Amino acid sequence: MSKQDTRRATISEIAREAGVSVPTVSKVLNGHAHVAAETRARVEEIIARRDYARRPAKRRQKAGLVDLVFPGLGSEWALEIIEGVERVAQDAGYGTVVSSLSLDGSRIRPWLANLAERKSDGLLMAVYQLDAKQIQRVKSLGIPVVLIDPVGQPGPDLTTVGAANWEGGYSATEHLLQLGHRRIAMIGGREDLQCSSAREDGYISALRRAGIALDPALMVPGDFSIEAGEAATRKLLELPDPPTAIFTGNDGQALGAYRAARAAGRRIPEDLSIIGFDDIPAAEWIEPGLTTIRQPVVQMAETAMRALLRHLDGDEELPQRIELGTELVVRGSTAPPPAK
Numbered sequence: 001m002s003k004q005d006t007r008r009a010t011i012s013e014i015a016r017e018a019g020v021s022v023p024t025v026s027k028v029l030n031g032h033a034h035v036a037a038e039t040r041a042r043v044e045e046i047i048a049r050r051d052y053a054r055r056p057a058k059r060r061q062k063a064g065l066v067d068l069v070f071p072g073l074g075s076e077w078a079l080e081i082i083e084g085v086e087r088v089a090q091d092a093g094y095g096t097v098v099s100s101l102s103l104d105g106s107r108i109r110p111w112l113a114n115l116a117e118r119k120s121d122g123l124l125m126a127v128y129q130l131d132a133k134q135i136q137r138v139k140s141l142g143i144p145v146v147l148i149d150p151v152g153q154p155g156p157d158l159t160t161v162g163a164a165n166w167e168g169g170y171s172a173t174e175h176l177l178q179l180g181h182r183r184i185a186m187i188g189g190r191e192d193l194q195c196s197s198a199r200e201d202g203y204i205s206a207l208r209r210a211g212i213a214l215d216p217a218l219m220v221p222g223d224f225s226i227e228a229g230e231a232a233t234r235k236l237l238e239l240p241d242p243p244t245a246i247f248t249g250n251d252g253q254a255l256g257a258y259r260a261a262r263a264a265g266r267r268i269p270e271d272l273s274i275i276g277f278d279d280i281p282a283a284e285w286i287e288p289g290l291t292t293i294r295q296p297v298v299q300m301a302e303t304a305m306r307a308l309l310r311h312l313d314g315d316e317e318l319p320q321r322i323e324l325g326t327e328l329v330v331r332g333s334t335a336p337p338p339a340k
Contacts, residue, residue, distance in 0.1 A: 009050035018043045023092035026313040063119040067097045070126045076280050081126050084301025092309050116141050122308045144311050144318055146304045159318040161304040165195040168293040168326035169202025172247045172275045175328055177210050180336045181245040185218040187232040189249030196249055203247055218243055222253050229256025237264050244337035245273035251280045254290055269335035279329055288332030296324045
């Protein structure tokens, strides 16, 4: 018998040896019916051989439900989060309750009451900032909580999953610098969002590393809407020395920048390069295709749900922060600056 066989295994090691997913092992451990007989036998054999210590039954029986909450459901971003969470939840035999909730209103108390009545096993909250009182209210339910792409600095009491926004802002700006641009503007996002400031910091860092002085006139605030991108681009193009390239805080603002550039008679990318952030489906079919920073939105949701499941199955504690990398996607909206 090998050294590996005599050491007590973790649930992840059992899954790897059996050639199945962690949720499948969890189903076997918890007596779920939806596992093939052959797979169940293989997993049970490894569990017995590796002397896996099954957890004693919890006093609180699982409901098989996870709540997923947004401040609003009208965005493509929210649909991608739902897709990622439900994909993992369904594979693990969990249902998902999706709802929209404003934390600054009077709805939080009845929502918490409904959550407690449903006996949800876990809670995923997307784009929220919780104050100490709200954290205490949620934690009083006795269920684990994970924030996806949180607003502000959540603090050490909550687990967060997000993208490497600083890295994305740096990569976007560096791409434009490598093309030869020196007058690079940025249209920021919502000031209350952590991701906005991180992308802006990446932009500033890339300019500084290239030895380019920061021009405040080239930094225009936005709110992640198409209208904000259009208005900011109009303002930038009216400058005495307008930019040759614009990095927008998200793809929605990039679409607004397209509209303003065309209204001003500027060709993309011959007269003006534009780069976005997110890689929404419209980025690919707009003409020319939008160069952007791909944010792994679906993967963020999947990662959050998997972390929650591993915690619920007793395999590991929730980490404080999980960060996923971004990717530069080059399409037709960026090119070298026009010759003077």
